[in-house]
Every structure is written in structure tokens, then in C-alpha cells.
Amino acid sequence: MHRRQFIMTTAIGGGLALCPKIALVRADEMSSDNPALSKYHYPAQFYEKLGNGIVECRLCPRKCIVSDLERGYCGVRENIGGEYYTLVHSRVCSSNIDPIEKKPFFHFLPGTNAFSIATAGCNMNCKFCQNWTISQFRPEDVNHIAMTPDDCARVANDNNCPSIAYTYSEPTIFFEYMFDCAIAAKSRDIRSTVVTAGYIEKDPLLELIGLVDAIKIDLKAFTESYYKEICNSALQPVLDTLVTIKKSGTWLEIVYLMLPGLNDDESEISDLCDWLLDNLGPDVPIHFTRFHPSYLLQNLTMTPLVSLERAHSVAREKGLHYCYIGNVYGHDTENTYCHHCGKLLIGRRGFQITANKLDGGKCPSCQTTIPGVWD
Template sequence: MLVSNELYKKSSKTQKIRCEICANYCKIADGNVGICRQHKNVNGELFDESYGIVSSLSPDPIEKKPLHHFLPGTFTYSIGGFGCNMTCLHCQNYMISHEYDKNSRGIKITPEAIVENALRYNCQSIAWTYNEPTIHLPFSKKTSLMARQKNLKVIYVSNGYFSDRSIEEVLSFVDAFNIDLKSMSSDFYKKVCGADLDVVLDNLKRVYMEGKHLEITNLIINDYNDSIEEIEQLCDFVADELGPEVPLHFSRAFPYYKMKDINPTRPEILFKAREIAINKGIKNIHLGNI
């Protein structure tokens, strides 16, 4: 599927193109793919090689996303894809985001079929989840606009690594977000996730300012982002830069992918994180994987 030329820029001197779908802004040579491995430069044009190919489809309780304050008690139709624009060493879904063969494991489906399935299962929304949905922007946008025509709400479960261009697109059709705020450390984002913390913080503020429903998840990892100081800093950001009404989910991490040497997060640090959040004035706090 040819990507809209609004989402990439061509070089005037070479066939290299600059993808603007996410904040990596990959410069892709002819015949190569970007970091997400979903977009390919073919003769100076950007193609989405995963258009209409998904890894999973299922109706889920909306609280599983997790969204606890948006259409509570309803089901959402979850759509997962392949690939990611971050390289998190602790990825919980690494089998579809990093180690996969979408040609043998992929499910081919049309936007129309996704909407029909959601309605058949009496879902009130569709959720782009399990891997980063932004990298499938052309497919998720077309499907989501069809869903909204059928009075279905649209959810993005995201790492928040939108480009300046893609956040404009995403805000035009998404009703609710759960965005991972993985750490308040720039070094953590750079070394563990291969990303820039400031981009995520700016995008969180943009989503909030646009009045979209927003919930935040922080996966706490022993000895990486579990210090009292960092948890306090994260709670200050939510309370002061967003709003104390924004729901905050602290979640327990387990050994996965390239962090198999860690221990499961100590439950007591999640209880302490909740206490800190309460003291900072945050009104809606949830603990996950515990």
C-alpha cells in the first residue's frame, strides 16, 4: 500500500526518503525499511508492507487495555499488528513487535471486516493495541473512520512516539488513549527503549490539551525506574503538566525478551507508588499485574 506523500519526504538528490510517521524520522534508502520494519522505500516511494495484515483480533474487556474510566464495563474489539518504533529491552509483546514473521503468522483482513466483527461482538469501541499502532497509521485511520461512522469509539494503546505530523492525524480520529510513560529518565529511554523521553512528554501534553480521554501506564522495573525520586517526578508531571484527574496505572514487570535477568517487580514498590500518587493529589490510581 502506497503511503500518502504527506507522511514522508523525498530527497532532491537521492532516492532516500524521510519517513514522518513516527518520531524516529527514519531516512530510508531505496529497497530498505525503517526501524519499525513495516515501511519500505520502493523506487523513492514509501510503501506500508503491513497494510491489512494483523497479528490478533479479539473482543476484550476495555479494562484490559487498561482503560478504567472510558466506557467502563464494555467490550472493545482489539486489533494487534506487527513491529514497533521503539526497541524496548523488556518488551512484553516482543513476539509480535520484534521477533516475528508476519507473512506466515499474519491475518489478512479489511477495514470493513474489522468493523463488522466489532459490531457482531457487541463492542462499543475498537482498540489498536498489543503493538505500536502509529506505525500502521494508514490502515488504522481508514478502519477507524469507518468505525466512527457506525458509532464505535476508537482507542490507541500507544508508546506516544508520534511525529509532529502523525499526532495531527491520530488526534483527528482517536477518542481515547492509554499511553506508556516508561520512565522519567532520558537515559532509560535512550538505552532501554531507543527513544527520546521529551518527545513522549510533549505528545502526552498535546493529547491532554486536545481534550482526549487519556490514561497513563508506568511499568515499574526493579533497579531501573523504581526509585522513589523517579516515581515522585512522574507523579509531579502527571499532576502538574496534565491534570490530577488523569488516571495513572502502575504495573508490575516480569522477565521478558532481553531483560530475562530481572526479578518480578516487588509488590511493595507498587503500593508505595500508589501512596506517592495519592499524596501528589492524583485522583485515579490503579495497580496492574499484581
């Protein structure tokens, strides 16, 4: 099997279904010789011209310096004659209709579906990536469908999805497409949610949070060394992103994927919780999720339940109000309990809602307002 066949097989077989209502363009119909490829060249935002045909990308903290006919680190932004282009506008490689709980958002329209889309590429390189068959490849190397922003909003509407989720790979690198989709969605009263690592510059982030309705940040760890060695990235810009989102009032949730022996130390979790309380307050939900071996870290075991439960206990003892354990089917900590009186508010089993007792966003027992977007 040659490389392109392999990519086509894994992109479809990796659990990321393509929406059945939209025609598929096979990857082997595309090549750099094919003039149809140019239909995806779309002017990029957030870059500076440095002279001599060189540009500096200002979309993410990597700030790639890109010469003519070259691309940035993420592989989806290209310099052509000193002008910068995104190659993934309207070029969707994965789409599906998912429960919003799968993102996971637990305090945003519970029990609804999100039309979920992704393009190829990523500005990080996490060694545990579960979606590496799309995140670590260039757009011409994976299957895709052509889907305009209006198509996207229409599919969401036709399938009774009150929100679109930009997810699976890294939506920062398809910023222009995400932005246009969010505008198209708004015109149909469909909301937008972003599932991101938060490695983005402040200017594009400010534009985004003025438009979308909820953001989930994958906080990979709480040490710079982990970000550098495991993700080829940096922690501080992500912490800055969290603070900016929280200040904006856009709904925010955090996922912390726990890798055994790498980011699950109790003192690291304790430091993280202190930082969250000091900088974001107690009401931002945090999901400690179980790791399953994947991509370049197949040598690790899955996260022991005791590590997840310990992290959950530390977070609750520190005073964080909404702490969850993820990827452990049927665990009590999938449920939402009132932080004031402890009453069960939303019952969950996996991605299914088993009960929703919220009354106008309040606890029916003690009338405490529960933070979130409930309707």
C-alpha cells in the same frame, strides 16, 4: 526448528489469539517472490522526498532516512522507487476480543469489550517487551490475516464491541491502517482507542486525536537514560505527546510499568508525579503496573508489591486523583473511588467489574463529576 517455524509457533502460542471468524494466511505461504505480497503495499503518509530516490519518514521522531528498496527502523515501511509504502495496511497478525479493562482503560466505557488488533513491527525496542514475537519482526515473518478497515468495524459490530483497540504492538507504525479503521468504525458508531508508547511526530498525532476517542500512553520511565538504554528511544517526545493529547480533550490514561531497580526509585516517581500535575492536571488516571520477567530482561524479578504501593502512595499524596495498581489481582487499588468524598464508584477484580455505582458520570454520594467517558 528453523526461524520461521519458531515465529509461527510463538506468534500463536504467545497468548494473542487470532479472531476465529477470519481465515488465516500461513506465514510460510508468503515470500518475497510471492506476488500476493504486493497486495499489502499501501501508500504511506508523512514522509518527504529528499531526492535521488531517498525519502525521510516523518511518522515518528526517529525520522529514518530510507534509500530505494530499503525499510525504516520499524521494518514495516518501505521505499520503492522513491515512493514510500506501509506494508501492514489490512495485515493483522493478532486480534482478540478483550475487556477494555485489559488495555487498561478504567475511565472509558467500563465493563465493555474492545475488538483488539495489531500488525507486526514497532518503532522502539524495549528489552522487556511482552509482545516481542510480533513487535520485533517484519510483517512477512509472522502469521497474519487480511482484514480491511470495513472488515474490522464489522467484526467489532458483530461481536457487540462498542470500541476497537489498536494495541499489542505499536499502532503508530500502522498509522494508515488504524486511521482507516477508525473512519470505518465511526460510520458504525463504534469508537476507537489507541494503546501506544506515544513516540510519534506531532502532525500524525494531531490527525489521530481528531478521530479517535481514547489514548493510553505507556510511559516507560521518567528519565532519558532509561528510554535510551532500555527502549532505544527518547522520553521528551513522549512527554510532548502527553501534553498534546491532554490539550486536545481526547480521553487519556497512563500506564507506568515498574521494573525493579530500573525505574521504580521513589524520587523518580515523585518527579514524575510533579510533572503530571504541572502539565496534565490531577485527573489523568495513572496505572502503576507490575512487571513480570520477559524477553531480554528475564534476569529481573517481578515488581515487589511494596514498590507499587509506594508509588501509589506518592501519587495520591502529591494530589493525583485517580491512581491504580495493575497486574496485582484483587488489590483494593483496582477500584475507582470518588476523589472528593472517597466513595467506592467502580469495583473491579482483575478485568471484571464487580460494581458500578456511577450515576450519569457523577458520584451518587457527593455529585462530583468523575472524569472519563462513561457512555
